Amino acid sequence: MKLLVTENYETLSQLTADIILMKWAENRRVNLALTAGSSPKRAYEILSTRLKTVAFDQSLAHFYNFDEITLKDQDYGLTMQALHEELHQPLGIKEENIDVLDAENYQTFDRKIAEDGGLDLVLxxxxxxxxxxxxxxxxxxxxxxxxxxxxxxxDALYKLIDESSPHTPGKEMVTFGPQTVLAAKELVLIANGEKKAAIIKQALEGPITEDIPASVLRLHPNLTVILDKAAASQLA
Known part of the structure; x- marks a missing residue:
């Protein structure tokens, strides 16, 4: 495991964007599963700006959502809606380069990933x-x-979605399990803020246990963890 502790969230975001760009610059098909949410938001803004000034073949990058929560009466679930807004649209990713995991295809998605050459990076x-x-x-x-x-x-997850989303939750969530993630060539875990310090300590320094699912990521031979000082504040 490679641990990088940055001075602040801005530096964390710069490093995260650099890692994604380095994959993109390999001049071959790259398969990327990148998270939505607040932690990578600034990294995607940086990525969008850089892609406007550096010549990258955007057709080479293929994007996979690593989980999805269905929503009633919506074409896309919670994750894909967020990824479209935060990542795909700002970066100008074409629909044919987006491979959608959903409740209809999850049973064959591990095979699809393998047929596509495997995941190059999971963020x-x-x-x-x-x-x-x-x-x-x-x-x-x-x-x-x-x-x-x-x-x-x-369920607590249903109630959380119902309270935080304008849409009604559907009947299921689908997700990459630990074996799917550990099969990827490279993993990057990012966290920022003091609120993540306690769980980071448990995940990185505690026992590898299903009670702390992220602890299993330490078994991967190519894991990079990027933290700001606040998130790393409880590490030994």
């Missing part, structure tokens, strides 16, 4: 409970590939 955040992608402590197994989790109205 993830970490939840305050230690989850990565959609791998929550209460139901994940380190043995899982891509899998489905039903969502019921009484």
């Amino acid at each position: 993830m955040g970490i939840g305050s409970d230690g989850h990565f992608c959609g791998n929550m402590p209460e139901f994940t197994s380190f043995d899982y590939g891509v899998y489905r989790v039903p969502i019921e109205p009484e």
